[in-house]
Amino acid sequence: MTKTTTSPTPARGPAEHDVRDQIVAAATEHFSRYGYEKTTVSDLAKAIGFSKAYIYKFFESKQAIGEMICTNCLAEIEATVVAAVEQADGPPEKLRRMFKAIVESSLRLFFQDRKLYEIAASAATEGWQSTLAYEQRIQALLRDILQQGRHSGDFERRTPLDETTMAIYLVMRPYLNPLILQHSFDHVEEAPARLSGLVLRSLSP
Structure with missing residues (x-):
């Protein structure tokens, strides 16, 4: 046929x-x-x-098409972040690379294709499932790094793991959420190193 x-x-x-x-x-x-x-x-x-x-x-609906496009865009960002983490040696460096990859990938989406960025903004505003699932996977990746750091002795173990994960995720969130990202441009060059450094000092055993 x-x-x-x-x-x-x-x-x-x-x-x-x-x-x-x-x-x-x-x-x-x-x-x-x-x-x-x-x-x-x-x-x-x-x-x-x-x-x-x-x-x-x-x-x-149009949103269903937008969801698929949004899923594809976020998958590219996620693949970049995962690759950066996998190439790092040790949990502290994995965390640094994660911060850096998230900021760079999110900015690339914003500056290279502003029209597609509108879809990401709509997804964040309306809480599309593609965005929520992406944020959950990023949190899971972060949690794995923290767990590895606790096992290796690089990170403290006193604070409950879920609490630590969420606190650090909230530090990252301005560079994950497109609605917040547009207000964070003044510090994007220095943000990954400064924020990851601060987080790593707070995780010292």
Whole structure:
């Protein structure tokens, strides 16, 4: 059978994945050019060459498309952070690298593609599941580093682990949340080293 984008019945299996990916790729390009807030599903349908009804067979709303794009953007940031942590030797250096990678990756999203940044801002404002899941994974990564540091003797063990994790996460959060990030530009160059240094001193056994 030959897949056609004008069929009223969506393709199944791998072909359906291809269509979803095609919609997301086209939407990413369209949002990058015109912005997320100003674009309707009708606008998107015209740009892609699909009918509005056909798009709704794959995504229930514009937000659902935005969620997918947001998930992809956050996955790139997360991959960069994880790679930086994995390349470091010892928990203290892992924590330093984590701070640095988060700030640099978040700023790259803000400055390189301001239109896609609008999606991230909407996600943060409305509490999209993609954003919440990303924050939870970052917290889990941080918790693992702290746990490793406690086992190696680099970090203190008196404070409950969950309490320490959340406190340090709140220090990082201005560089994770796009709504707060835009108010933190004055100190982005020095922030990773100063904040991680302060945190590491507080973690001394």
